[in-house]
Amino acid sequence: MSNQFARQLSLTSFPPNSQNLNSLCSNGELREALVEMAVQGLEMKFEGYYTLLNECVNRRAFREGQRVHAHMTKTCYLPPMHLRTRLIVFYNNCECLNDAQRVLDEMPVRNVVSWTAMISAYSKRGTEPNEFTFATVLTSCNGACAWGFDLGRQIHSLIIKTKFESHIFVGSSLLDMYAKLLGLDEEALELFRLLQREGMTSNYVTYASVLTALSGLAALDLGRQVHNHVLRCELPPYVVLQNSLIDMYSKCGNLTYSRRIFDSMPERTVISWNAMLVGYSKHGMGKEVVKVFKLMKEENKVRPDSVTFLAVLSGCSHGGMEDRGLEYFYEMAEGENGIEPELEHYGCVVDLLGRAGRVEEAFEFIKKMRFEPTAAIWGSLLGACRVHSNVEIGEFVGFRLLQIEPENAGNYVILSNLYASAGRWEDVRNVRELMVEKAVIKEPGRSWIELDQILHTFHASDRSHPRREEVSAKVKELSVKLKEAGYLPDLGCVLYDVDEEQKEKVLLGHSEKMALAFGLIATPEGMPVRVIKNLRICVDCHNFAKLVSKIYGREVSLRDKNRFHHIVGGTCSCGDYW
DNA sequence: TTAGGGTTAG
Incomplete structure (x- = not known):
């Protein structure tokens, strides 16, 4: 059907009515609104599309949003920049980053807002940077060229590590950066002016987004540099x-x-308080969490929200202050703060009780919850069962978990550890066999360490680092020395069914041990070593790091998926429960 | 006339 004919048809049969569309959307009648869109056909304008798309964004209505986008394409509607940016946000909300990237790629003109939407999507997706993250961040560096070159050069060194350099988008962004920027102040200034004329300078939102990406990488030096520029x-x-x-x-x-x-903040929002509370919580500083929360209540300028309570409860748990945490939960449950506890808050309580060794109570608590327990909740209880050797409940919970998420290797490992601690070797073997049968895939472990503004990444049993020989020699040396001091490899941490000698080898190949060994080699004696890991640290590596801190007199700061472990003189801030 | 992007938690 020709566009002209379609236009006539839509005009003759139903008069366009964007008000109708608006009211349908505000009533939440998305289906009817989509019918209205079809009826309006070529008469759809920015306003109608915007209203519809917004509704789809809010509801994460993927199919409906796709239809809106398809309608634009079919009717040859050319959306203005801000509508395309909204499309990017829509696809990102639905976790369709490729579609979002395609919208960005096809934009005839992009500005700082469209780039920022994409940057934040990639940094939200996880801590794993990929070729698109780098390309987006680099382009943003070019936009803010007053700090772009130094930062860009450092990001380049990150890219080399991840082998994305040859990716066409990344490569061209890099070339672009090197071609456009140098140490040539005048040229830089000229470009700065040019970009400003084009509206491509970064603003505070872009900085905030870039900082989020850097915090995911724990790239302190890079983050500091952005901060300096902001100042x-x-x-x-x-x-x-x-x-x-x-x-x-x-x-x-x-x-x-x-x-x-x-x-130093002249004004704080609830997010400022929450960010601070979460910080103390992840560092295991329970007392500080309680202090800051008290301060928040005393100041009485900002009302705590559900995230505040999440931070406070998990802070008490991470900081070993179980009773205080439970008090806060009951305070919350009594409705004093006007916030209804949600599933995540209940999860914190399970954690608190489990940590305190009150495993039966935690189990009863789960049974009485008004929510269907999730894998995370059972997982937290299973962890407690392992630490406190409660085989009876652990067995029940373990099998429950294997039903809910049979693909998660961690569950099999914990369950088999639990059987091992009770000497039930037959059951250990059965669980291992079950795991092999279900073809469980485990996310590969990866650790990194930032030295002189360069991130050194290690994968389990990695052979790619230029100083690998030195590193594995150091790991071996460490294991010999630590054994003299009582280190006993925790073979239960090994997933594969191999002989003991092999198991020990596998353990010594764990990425965090290599990153730690590299840190010992590459930094002066007595300096703290800072390691970041993408997964939760395993028991064996935790023991290993504690002994390293004791014998070598090094402070070890280890950030895993969940929290920080500050290890000094053989003791960890997590109290060996994480 | 404008309309789009952002910060904590999960």
Whole structure:
């Protein structure tokens, strides 16, 4: 059907009525609104599309949003830049980053807002940077060229590590950066002016998004550099930007800086408080969590929300303050704060009880919950069963978990560890066999360490690092020395069914041991070593790191998927429960 | 006339 004919048809049969579409959307009648869109056909305008798409974004209505997008294409409607940006957000919300990227690629003109939407999507997706993250961040560096070159060069060194250099988009962004920027101040200034004329300078939102990406990588030096640039720009104190600085410093392991920013803020939102509380929580500083929460209540300017309570409860749990945490939960449940406890809050309570060794109570608590327990909740209880050797409940919970998420290798390992601790070797073997049968795939472990502004990444049994020989020799040396001091490899941490000698080899190949060994080699004696891991640290590596800190007199700061482990003189801030 | 992007938690 020709467009002209279609236009006539839509005009003759139903008069366009964008008000109708608006009211349908505000009544939440998305289906009817889509019918209205079809009826309006070629008469659809920005306003109608925008209303519809917004509704789809809010509801994460993937199919419906797709139909809106398809309608634009079919009717040859050319969306203006801000509508395309909304499409990017829509696809990102539905976790369709490829579609979002395609929208961005096809935009005739992009500006800082469209780039920022994409940057934040990639950094939200997880801590794993990929070719698109780098390309987007690099382009943003070019946009803010006053700090772009130094930062860009460092990001380049990250890219080399991840072998994305040859990716066409990344490569061209890099070339672009090197071609456009140098140490040539005048040229840089000229470009800066040019980009400003094009509206491509970064603003506080872009900085906030870039900082989020860097906090995921725990790239402290890079983050500090962005902060320095923000300071040089003499921007007014934007709460959002300061919040992301608090978060960046805490995720990079530097809570003192987070607190300094927090204290200097002329105004704080609930997010500022939450970011600070989450920071203390992840660092296992329960007392500070309680102090800051008290301060928040005393100041009485900002009302705690459900995230605040999540941070406080998990802070008490991570900081070993079980009773205090339970008090807060009951305070919450009594409705004093006007916040209804949600599933996640119940999860914290299971954690708190489990940590305190009150496994039966935790089990009863789950049974009485008004929510269907999730894998995370059972998983937390199973962990408690392992630590406190409660085979009876652990067995029940373990089988429950294997039903809910049979693909998760961690569950099989914990269950088999639990059987092993009770000497039930036949059951250990059965669980292992079951695991092999279900073809469980485990996310590969990866650890990294930042030295002189370069990230050194290690994969389990990695052979790719230029100093690999030195590193594996150091790991072996460490294992010999630590054994003299009582280190006993925890063979239960090994997933494969191989002989004991092999198991020990597998353990010594864990990525965090290599990163730690590399840190010992590459930094001066007595310096703290800072390691970041993508998964939760295993029991064996935790023991290993504790002994290293004791024997070598090194402070070890290890950020895993869940929290920080500050290990000093053989003791860890997590109290061996994580 | 404008309309789009952002910060904590999961």
